[in-house]
Amino acid sequence: MKRIFILSAIAAISALAGSCGGNGRKLLPNVSGKAGEVIIVINQNEWEGEVGNSLRVLLASDCPFLPQKEPLYTLVNIAPSNFSNIFQIHRNLLLVDIDHNIDSSRVEYRTDVWASPQCVINLLAKDDETALDLITTQGRNIQTMLEQAERDRIIANSKKYEESSLRPVVCKFAGGSPYFPAGYKIKKQTADFLWIAYDTQILQDIFVYKFPATGEGDFEPEYLVAKRNEFLKNNVPGMFENTYMTTSTITMPSVEYLKYKGRDFAEMRGFWEVYNDYMGGPFVSHAFYSQDGKEIIVLEGFVYAPKYDKRNYLREVESILYSFEWNNSGKKE
DSSP, rough: OOOEEEOOOOOHHHHOOOOOOOOOOOOOBBBSSSSTEEEEEEHHHHHHHHHHHHHHHSSSSBTTTTOOOOOOSEEEEEEEGGGOOOHHHHEEEEEEEOOOOOOEEEEEEEESSSSSSSSSEEESSSHHHHHHHHHHHHHHHHHHHHHHHHHHHHHHHHHBBBBBEEEEEHHHSSEOOOBBBOOOOOEEEEESEEEEBBBSSSEEEEEEEEEEOOOOOOOOOOOOHHHHHHHHHOOOOOOOTTBBBOOOOSSEEEEEEEETEEEEEEEEEEEEETTTTEEEEEEEEEEEOTTSEEEEEEEEEEEOOOOOHHHHHHHHHHHHTTTTEEESSSSSO
């Protein structure tokens, strides 16, 4: 019943990545464009037909677990004749080439072709039917490539502008730490709970908490939700008496079991709310065993952004969770 998703780099990426000539690296400009944006280079008649509809279903369907409708990605259509230098340096490119002269229909994944850090996906097909088949069979890989590219950019910035004072604290608490960008500060610390906050008009906060492993049912959805509610009730009060953060039951959280860079974890997505109040928003958490297997460690990011779109803010805190590394990074995980 449990699905296992392996989130690993696509092998073709490294082989096809834009690289250097001779012994030096190619000097590339920084990418342009907004986070979560994808330029699709395709002929207009194909964009308005079945191929375009299939791409919109794949990449612009509703992003899950957001309180308002927002697409997974914001798509911008450009005709091949208009694909000039100004568009070539965009962060995410999907180039669709449908031509009966193409002898080998395929999807190619490349990085840093015209700019850096850039994600370039080429879909080559001899006809519309073949293109539709590629979108179906390669759809998850296309999503993963874009997802990883967006995540890697955020993690790179977090490392470059890291709030380095937090790493020793979180490593001592959990045996490892994500990379927190500048501006994050410890808001609360107990023996089993850390609240690391980035509070402006928008809240993008991170919780780190731990509890003893039982060895059975540690990552069952009901158990994870129950432990979450227990920790939040005890540690995250609302603005008024008898109010506290909890898990919304209007839409039950989803749990997927993932493997990423050698680390197995349960990823939970859902909505948080404040008991006896009207605040709420999306959250994502990663639960995994400590290195000695005696504890469950939970990393959780949540967003509170009333009146704002939340997709990119949630993607940012989610990427912080994905940046987690054990303190002894030289040790095999």
